[in-house]
Amino acid sequence: MTTDLAIEAVGLAKSYGSTSVLDHVDLRVPRGGVFALLGPNGAGKTTTVRILATLTRADTGHVRVAGHDVGTQHREVRRRISLTGQYAALDEAQTGEENLRMMGRLLHLPSRLARRHATELLERFDLAAGLVGEPEIIFLDEPTTGLDPRSRAAMWEIVTGLATAGVTVFLTTQYLDEADRLADRIAVVDGGRVVAEGTAAQLKEQVGGRRLDVELAAAAGPEAFATVVRQLGPRAVTADPAQRTVGIATDGTAAHVRALLDEIDAGRDRVARFDVHTTTLDDVFLALTARPARTARPAPTEVRPTATEKESEHV
Ligand SMILES: Nc1ncnc2c1ncn2[C@@H]1O[C@H](COP(=O)(O)OP(=O)(O)OP(=O)(O)O)[C@@H](O)[C@H]1O
Numbered sequence: 001m002t003t004d005l006a007i008e009a010v011g012l013a014k015s016y017g018s019t020s021v022l023d024h025v026d027l028r029v030p031r032g033g034v035f036a037l038l039g040p041n042g043a044g045k046t047t048t049v050r051i052l053a054t055l056t057r058a059d060t061g062h063v064r065v066a067g068h069d070v071g072t073q074h075r076e077v078r079r080r081i082s083l084t085g086q087y088a089a090l091d092e093a094q095t096g097e098e099n100l101r102m103m104g105r106l107l108h109l110p111s112r113l114a115r116r117h118a119t120e121l122l123e124r125f126d127l128a129a130g131l132v133g134e135p136e137i138i139f140l141d142e143p144t145t146g147l148d149p150r151s152r153a154a155m156w157e158i159v160t161g162l163a164t165a166g167v168t169v170f171l172t173t174q175y176l177d178e179a180d181r182l183a184d185r186i187a188v189v190d191g192g193r194v195v196a197e198g199t200a201a202q203l204k205e206q207v208g209g210r211r212l213d214v215e216l217a218a219a220a221g222p223e224a225f226a227t228v229v230r231q232l233g234p235r236a237v238t239a240d241p242a243q244r245t246v247g248i249a250t251d252g253t254a255a256h257v258r259a260l261l262d263e264i265d266a267g268r269d270r271v272a273r274f275d276v277h278t279t280t281l282d283d284v285f286l287a288l289t290a291r292p293a294r295t296a297r298p299a300p301t302e303v304r305p306t307a308t309e310k311e312s313e314h315v
């Protein structure tokens with residue numbers, strides 16, 4: 001194992017009873033920058049964070065965090081990391097607002113300030129960033145889940161600022177745009193496995209640089225739609241029977257687009273319209289997990305701190 005990595009995990013596996021939660025996960029996180037673990041509900045993100053942060057033991061596998069083994073040197077690891085997010089209660093998701101307050105403390109802001117609205121935190125962030133000397137690695141488990149758009153933007157600024165200050169930020173997210181926007185590298189997890197890893201650009205390349213969207217003519221009927229989808233097989237990254245649209249991975253060259261159109265519409269009477277656009281991380285997610293990604297913004301909600309406020313912990 002090398003030391004130029006902030007985190008190196010090899011062959012992590014974890015089961016609860018007969019339920020396999022992580023299935024041989026490998027992760028290599030470079031020092032510095034932002035690393036995003038992107039995946040849907042139940043993918044194993046929080047479990048992975050808990051293992052990396054020494055809170056849960058993996059059944060098998062080896063992990064080094066900040067140059068130390070989480071199994072045998074967990075004190076050394078804990079001294080170098082900070083953690084916030086869902087780890088405190090797996091079934092009771094911590095809100096992004098709580099994450100923000102945690103960040104406020106982390107940045108050594110007086111807690112009075114840390115408790116104020118995220119935008120106020122943001123205003124002071126330039127000051128706060130300079131105070132960050134430690135920790136080396138910060139784990140943020142779904143830092144923006146439940147945040148209103150302004151607070152979400154503030155959190156993005158904070159994450160970017162931390163990375164600029166030299167901290168390695170390991171964050172989990174269900175939001176593609178967040179990973180795309182923040183992360184230097186992204187690992188896509190689904191069903192306890194890493195299904196893809198790389199920069200956003202590399203991941204987009206993996207499913208073809210472009211996507212051809214075709215809309216079938218209404219007159220062609222539903223059988224034509226089913227036939228086209230069947231014909232394309234896994235090359236159809238999206239299929240919407242109601243809209244009669246199919247998205248197909250392509251390199252975007254005229255030759256390939258023409259060949260695809262000829263293939264699905266030899267009689268030239270099925271395709272009503274088409275459109276070629278650059279692949280998004282949504283396409284990547286769909287192609288890799290066969291499920292649409294969550295891109296919708298959470299509804300703005302008022303978050304009221306409770307008397308027994310659940311504290312995030314600087315481990
Ligand atoms: N202590 C536990 N006992 C039993 N099952 C667990 C436990 N912790 C997690 N799981 C299960 O492991 C799977 C992965 O959970 P995990 O919390 O790691 O997913 P996640 O990617 O963080 O999901 P979310 O996006 O909802 O936070 C889920 O099916 C979950 O129910």
Ligand SMILES: [Mg+2]
Pocket residue numbers: 045046047086141
């Ligand atoms: Mg989670």
